Amino acid sequence: MIEKPLLLIVGATASGKSAFAIELARALDGEIVSADSRYLYRELDIGVAKPTEAELNLAKHHLINVATLIEPWNLGLYKQSATKIIEEIQMRGRLPILAGGTGQYIRSILQNWQVPSHGPVDQLREDLETIGNKMGFDKLHEMLDAIDPEAAAKIDYRNHRRTIRALEVILSTGKKFSDLRDKDKPPYQTLTIGLELPRELLYARIDQRIEDMIGKGLVAEVQHLLELGFGPSLDSMRVIGYNEIVSHLRGEISLDEAIALIKRNTRSYVRRQANWFKPTDPKIYWLNAQDPMLLEKALDLVRNKFGITPAE
RNA sequence: GCCGAGUUAGCUCAGUUGGUAGAGCAUUCGACUGAAAAUUGAAGGGUCCACAGUUCAAGUCUGUGACUCGGCA
Numbered sequence: 001m002i003e004k005p006l007l008l009i010v011g012a013t014a015s016g017k018s019a020f021a022i023e024l025a026r027a028l029d030g031e032i033v034s035a036d037s038r039y040l041y042r043e044l045d046i047g048v049a050k051p052t053e054a055e056l057n058l059a060k061h062h063l064i065n066v067a068t069l070i071e072p073w074n075l076g077l078y079k080q081s082a083t084k085i086i087e088e089i090q091m092r093g094r095l096p097i098l099a100g101g102t103g104q105y106i107r108s109i110l111q112n113w114q115v116p117s118h119g120p121v122d123q124l125r126e127d128l129e130t131i132g133n134k135m136g137f138d139k140l141h142e143m144l145d146a147i148d149p150e151a152a153a154k155i156d157y158r159n160h161r162r163t164i165r166a167l168e169v170i171l172s173t174g175k176k177f178s179d180l181r182d183k184d185k186p187p188y189q190t191l192t193i194g195l196e197l198p199r200e201l202l203y204a205r206i207d208q209r210i211e212d213m214i215g216k217g218l219v220a221e222v223q224h225l226l227e228l229g230f231g232p233s234l235d236s237m238r239v240i241g242y243n244e245i246v247s248h249l250r251g252e253i254s255l256d257e258a259i260a261l262i263k264r265n266t267r268s269y270v271r272r273q274a275n276w277f278k279p280t281d282p283k284i285y286w287l288n289a290q291d292p293m294l295l296e297k298a299l300d301l302v303r304n305k306f307g308i309t310p311a312e
Numbered sequence: 313g314c315c316g317a318g319u320u321a322g323c324u325c326a327g328u329u330g331g332u333a334g335a336g337c338a339u340u341c342g343a344c345u346g347a348a349a350a351u352u353g354a355a356g357g358g359u360c361c362a363c364a365g366u367u368c369a370a371g372u373c374u375g376u377g378a379c380u381c382g383g384c385a
Binding site: 048074104117119159168180269276 | 337338339340341342343344345346347348349350351352353
């Protein structure tokens, strides 16, 4: 059986992925599957640089505005939905284009992760957290090491959250965390294109974009969310750009300080993002985001790999 | 001009009774399987303003100079 094609677009935030994906979708009769954990939520808009309604109408988009902050999504749900949507697009004979900045989500598709099927258990998480705070998280990690040494070896004892997750799965399934996770080859023919931009330039673009967000009314957006009762205690609201503005609205910091913090935190986010998709990765075709021939080069890659040519 | 305070990492600053230096932020690199814009680990980086003196030994003490910031004329 011939595997169907899947095109992936990766790159740092503000590198121009969204617009590039739209161009490709239009040229190749494709549909875009977003791989951005913050585009999932209807309520988040300006601060996450979500494409506008008009932009979204330029091509068919999936997995944008499909959730609400009160019912957060996560890796497992994303993997299930994205897989289903990708296959539906392929069955329609169109090209799925997976584009976004959430490295974990993209890799779960690219490496066909078998995600432990047990979702979060809030009460258990809280209990484990309490135990950790009382006895020390190193004790919690020792516990994990006793039950599942393979998982413990991969998790730093100082990383409370991942320690808790591993124990959560073990305690609620009775099975080892390390046995429930697996990876494989994806059932698609894949081509990954990365958009690259020199760090310095990227940082400058980010600074500009954040100024623009303020101009577009980010403060009012956050204010409105707070009025609707979406507070920073929601995991889904723990977003760069929102946390800082909340602090400002509470009078803890000035607007200028909040803006400086957003810039700083976004830069650090860019560096963390880069860990998922590295310039040295031989499977990624890196193209300069500023190259005037960008689209042509990408279409060449698609033609060579998939044999698909742009519709006239 | 006089008096006082200061000059140490890219930035803001610590540096105890003299034993050639630290923190936070920044920068860079790494981990990641149902919170991932989350969580988390590590590294690089200093003629300690200059010169002279005391001392086995000076970021630290003394002197002179330069620069910065206050205050008074």
